[in-house]
Amino acid sequence: MKLSFKEQSTRSLLKFLLAPLIINFIIELCSRRSLGDTFGYIFGSPLVFLYNSLIILATLSIVLLFKRRTFFFTLITTIWIGFGITNGIILSNRVTPFTATDLTLADLGLGIISKYLSPTVTNLIAGFLIVVAIGIVFLFFKGPKYKGKLNYKKNILIVASVWAFLFLSTKVTLGFNVIASYFGNIAFAYEDYGFPYCFSNTLLNTGIDKPKDYSEEKIASISDLIASNNTSNELSSDAILLASTEGGLNHETDSDKPNIVMVQLESFFDPTLVKYLQFSEDPVPNFRKLMENYSSGYLTVPSVGAGTANTEFEVLTGMSLQFFGPGEYPYKTILQESTAESVSYDLKELGYSTHAIHNNKGTFYGRNFVFSQLGFDTFTSLEYMNVEEYTPKDWAKDFYLTDEILKSLNSTEGSDFVYTISVQAHGDYPKEQILENPKIEVSGLPDEETTNAFTYYINQLYEVDQFVGELVEALSNIDEDTVLVLFGDHLPTLGFKDEDLVNNSIFQTEYVIWSNFDMPKNDQDLTAYQLTSTVLNSLNIDNGVLTKFHNQFKNTNDYLNDLKLLQYDMLYGEHYIYGGTNPFIATDLKMGTYDISITDVYEETTTTEEVEDLETIASSEDPETIEEIDELEGKKNLVVKGENFNEFSKIYINGKYTKTVFIDSNTLMVNNITLEPNSSIVVTQRTTGGGKLGSTNEFIYPIVAEQ
Template structure:
């Protein structure tokens, strides 16, 4: 038996790296696709291989073309292990992420890795995190040992012949992919990222999210084409000085406050057909939908991706124009200034503000909002007394006083406030965490499903109460106020089209409430159309995309192509719509609307205390940019823990720090 095995092992085809890499590519692809289909844990990959054989082969070739490069190295086993482990990590990460949210793993998630790391404890137990850390360390050690001690090819490598073979595999791979694209079996545009991964394969889609970014230059892009998007009577000026006309004549006497409230994972739970509930979780929101303007809102995110819904509502552009899985907040808007509803309203006298009961640095909001023209941004680091859900997210009722304080911060002008909530965020626990839930799930397929939905619907119920509290306070204002509310995406639960009455997993609901009479209009729209619709109802017609949506036929064949051209011109092109130059600058945004002050530093029994105003749990005593150990006592008192040179005391300041890593956001003057 031993002799037969040695003879088999020594045969040329067995030792041929091209054959082994092909076998490994097939195995890896099966495993990756099986993990991507956790609803079919045992046969998902095989089912995919049988039902979509050409697409499966194309994805296997992608892996093969990367693995076969190892044939050029003496340490081929090390290279194969490195490439194979990389793809298995992608497959495992994708499978795990799909159990937590409804959108698959993309290259753009790697750019958000620092944000993701800050909320890992919301998704995994400490033991699981320790296990993941140990696995990473183990892999690193294994690779070091494999590189040093691993097998090396003894025979001489015929480099010319091997290189020709590797290039042939790469050419066949590219040829296969382009051929499948030509016949429509593969696509480069992913209208639904989840479906794209399912239909076109994980390797192909993952690489696409890396190579396909930004808004591609339209084939007919030119100054004349951009200027033709609007009619001549919509411009003022001539030639290079031509700009779009502003029209806010209908609201010159008394402009209303315009408030947007983006509710985290908020949808009507009665749309879920796979559960039964003991009571209506959102009675107040339901009454608003009946009595005020409302309808379905098509959002760009599903189960996750809050920032992309923000982007569409704030800019009037669709994220479908960008690369698959891309977050403009993480790419172009991180560094570039751009037009937004905030900038447009500021141009007619509005104060512009953002409020969010989560980290300022999440999705780079502390930088992006400055680039989009906001005057202030109040994040959770500037809020005190924040209550938390059992999963550690801020409860949204803290937003009511924050919104009211923001309205009071500007006395002689109307306000535009964009508020992002966080309470409804997953992960939704499969074990019971609520001791006495107000809303009970009375029917579900199993206990884990019951617990997940029960937790979710009770958070939504509290959010409904928050909305009632907020509108009650806004009714008391002697200023006309419009409040636009909507869910950013459906929750990351086991929801499918056949268990969701909307039949579209990219649909939530919106309501337009006001403390003055407005005609109720019930219609459906997309998130990128929402702001223009609201502004139009109060007589405001300013801003490039706002005017575009308000004046163009939403069903016309050029509606989306021209909007895409505008987006390209405004963010990547030559700014023809602005006369050839980006007119926008950073807004000089301030963090928080309440000024944080240090009034005095006092020494008591050898301990230093700082007295001041508007401190929060994220206020830290700092010295020359270094954060010192601090105990928060009250909104007016902080205690220094530890020693400091008495000569340095007079230089101590108070800094607001990121809630997770103590990065300094702002420091008192």
């Protein structure tokens, strides 16, 4: 029986109102991965669930403005449910949920997805996305259209009313604390306030909100306080003690300042802090010994299970992430637009050379650009190292960092600041047994899969601790005064809760400050944004606005309010603290500590004996490399000689990438090739995915004289 117009309209309205509830349910089910938890959330917080459904309804309302309503309804629904599924997948591999910032990190996610998902699962996801995309395109061209005449005035009024109601509801729910605008713990916020609201918040709420009392006069008053307090108390108690200690440093008389090496250890903490774990032996004996004998304590970091770059940002700049948008990565937002005061800039004023080192790809978090915005002179990434050993999850081993740190220290005559980011203990932590005979056995866990994951992590942690011991020994033997700061960037993604830990906080790692000269032991708990200023204070170095500010005011009542004012002024305001102009100019960042260069290019026909020799000296035992060398026999090949080549060194001929055979650190080869006269030969360090990080000098070959 045909429905009347009124009945059809009523039914359409009911469908339109019911759809957001169903979509929201699916999103939360995907995110929480449990029917019980999902219903517990719905019935435990019905107003929150309805508010999140209203957000979805508002986005769906725009379909009224188009005739292809089925297409736009399907598209918006697919995006919402797709985000929910993505959040579920991400939460199965890390603690931090899916945020809008992750969309800007999509290239990074694609680069490491193989470390988290099997090829089969990855291919299934790719296939599913292709089918969905084809279906949506089909709907656009072949889907049904609204046959009536669109009443744009009426429909615009309806859409505007829905969005106005959403805006009003947001004000009311915030006012009655049904939802919150600040996320102290973003993972808990997603659980309490729902995915649609929290994700939308991370999309719309970025940067630092302008403080109500921000003004030139207010910043001047803070600046005056810093100046007056610094004048009346030029040396802190720690610095005075250090200066009076035999062998200590007094920079008023000593021209040489100590090297400062900071090592940010991936997912590193003392696992004996976990109440229910037992080990066959101590997983971190070197770090524990250092903590017993040198300044150390807990370090409060801004994230759990992920967010390495945010801990890095706090340590380098002295700025707190709590004032930024939830889930924001300043590396991907403000530092793409502006430089920022950092310990690198502050130490460069004292004549330091500044170096960054990371045994992962140089483009990760955009570091190959961001580090120039933070004042570094050089950046040595994985593409500039000779790494041959990787973990079963394909992360570079950390012991290679010792040589890279020493290279940086030896690359200059004066003092050096070296910031190193490790990667070995990075997740995912496999639930299947990967290690047949683990050095350390782990017990106290409920099942075999969890035991396998913890066993893998703990044994990687043990190797990282061995690297720590080797690094300390190496720095003990150099002639220059050197300070080493070691700290964890965040806890691993192993499902810890506050109550599982002796220190009752999943946001705390640990730090230790070692030196090869006498320094007083001063244990204290710090935040990541206070760590560097504390280290500099102990060395009687007070360069930098935030260095002075933290050391003088971190125990005062207005500390956080004034810190927010300074951060806003430095990054988003009028730079009153600097006299109205940002004084920090981006550096000409040099990739790698030492130059990669071409010294000669020539052609040769490879004999059987030469092929055998090449196979013998080839640094890689990769069968594909040996196979490529076998193909050289009897062919005319291009040989490029130079310095500091590695497996990431690729030959470009006349601007085009050419398949390159890596022979050794001085030799690259292209087989079976005929060159045009005056061809341009360049060697480029090429990262995974094809990104170019740096190139050598141009070499013209063969040179043909003009007639």
